[in-house]
Amino acid sequence: MPRFAANLSMMYTEHDFLDRFAAAAADGFEAVEYLFPYPYDATELRRRLDDHGLRQVLFNAPPGAWESGERGIAALPGREAEVRSGIGRALEYAAELGCPRVHVMAGLVGPGDSAEHRDTYLANLAWAAERAAAAGVDILIEPINGRDMPGYFLNRQSEAHTVVREVGAPNLKVQLDLYHCQIVEGDLTTTLRRDLPTGRVGHLQIAGVPDRHEPDRGELDIRHLFGVIDDLGFGGWIGCEYIPRAGTSEGLGWRHDYRGDNA
Template sequence: MPRFAANLSMMYNEVPFMERFARAAADGFVGVEYLFPYDFEAEKIKEQLNENGLCQALFNAPPGDWAKGERGIASLPGREKEFRASIEKALHYAKVLDCKTIHIMSGNRVPLMLRDHQLSILKNNIALACDMALQGGVTIVLEPINLRSMPEYFLNRQDEAQAIVRELNRTNLAVQFDFFHCQIGEGDVTTRLMRDLPTIGHIQIASVPERHEPDAGELNYPWIFEKLDQIGYGGWVGCEYIPAGETSAGLGWFAPWKAGQKR
């Protein structure tokens, strides 16, 4: 049975961030994820995890200046020192939160820079991050993001991310497979899932095209969830969607899976 993690950056926005852990636990989730934890002390977040019996499934490394439009710095020239410091910070949070997976955003395309040059920067930085994370047992994941959602994002296709994983050949490097992004950017999601399953380290879901609850839109998620069981996927399924209304009221889709959730 898939293990679902509530994404606390998108879900339960009816209450402040630190109150969302209790809401997620009350609704039957045993894991949580979110974009960035860095506005809060790691120890305070850990208290919420412990108090509510939750597992930290995933979070993102620092993305650079989000307010100014940066979406990661891993592929940006001249930011290598800052990148290393960002991974050190992320690994500190991962240790405190007992989180074994960190997503590193690649960053936006650099105008006038050859793609191969920017790709080389990305690979060098990801290799460094994997080496830094290895001792703590942390896996680094890369996520292709569709160009409708982030028109300037550098990494957009599953095969691009998989090629990086194969070339770097790190045991703690995998791909984050987001059904929403894959369906919009590429389609044929089940074929891609089956092709890449051995190097998929985390999965995320949302309806397409609205990015709401996974019980509407053009993807048949009940069938997908059964397929994940059939193929033996044992990782987390992150619910990275924007509720169409009040979060708990929209969890009808979760009811068939709620009783079987395990950390």
């Protein structure tokens, strides 16, 4: 049965961030993910996890100047030193939090992606994967749709899998967000059946399309998709990276319905 992780950057925003761990645990979640741990001391985050019996399963490496609109720097020539420093910081947090996955964002580029951007991206990912391997951590890359994030360097599943194959590091994997994939290319059942058995998918995420609310709202047949994921034997986590329509807890009926219990 698929295992769900609460995304604390989007869910439980009715609480202060450090109080979201308790709220997620109270709703039966056993794992959490979020965008960035860096505003908080790692020991405090570790305490919140331990106090509530939670596992940290994913966070992002430093993305550059996020507040100024940057969305990663791994594909940006001239930022290599910053990428390496950020990977080092991310791995320090991963060690403290026991987190086995770090998502490295590519960044925004102008029209007509240059070979230089791609070469930079591959080189940075190879470096990051090598450092992360020594720490037992997977590096993830995620195709993101151009409607929500115009200009993002990586958009399609096939592109991400080609990058993973070319770098050739066993701990470099794809973060398959079914929300982004549906918007860009659709055909989710075929994508899951094609890509999950390769072992190159390290993490899944879900949200309703088109409005990014609960996954049972909109275009996706989540019971079918979860059944496909289950049939394929995916042993990882599904991050619930969506914006609740109202209160987070009140919107968890989709999970109760799928699991057939009152968790």
